[in-house]
Amino acid sequence: MAAELKSLDAVDAPGGVLTACCPADGEHFGLAVTATIGPANGERGELFQFDVCSPSWLAAEDRPKGFAFQRVLVLDRWVPIVWNGRSQTSADTPRPTPG
Numbered sequence: 001m002a003a004e005l006k007s008l009d010a011v012d013a014p015g016g017v018l019t020a021c022c023p024a025d026g027e028h029f030g031l032a033v034t035a036t037i038g039p040a041n042g043e044r045g046e047l048f049q050f051d052v053c054s055p056s057w058l059a060a061e062d063r064p065k066g067f068a069f070q071r072v073l074v075l076d077r078w079v080p081i082v083w084n085g086r087s088q089t090s091a092d093t094p095r096p097t098p099g
Helices: 055-060
Strands: 001-010 030-039 048-051 072-073 079-083 086-088
Touching: 048 055, 055 072
Parallel strands: 048 072
Antiparallel strands: 001 030, 030 048, 079 086
16 A cells, blocks of 8 residues: 655644745744645545754753653754645745734
């Protein structure tokens, strides 16, 4: 059975769509992501949740003694996302409004 990525979603992104996300600071960010992965010939999939963050964001987070982060993807900086053949850049991606 071949598996495929069905969707990438982020609660903190506009409309929950990861491709609509553009952190204000591309070198200091943290985002909870849900990937839906399932059979290539099916409509359903399993949910996989993880955090995507920068090293500076990870270092700034308070952790209780002995606590280790799990399911974390650390990226040096936020880069444009290519999804379904379309590249999202900061120029065509809405930025969150402060407040």
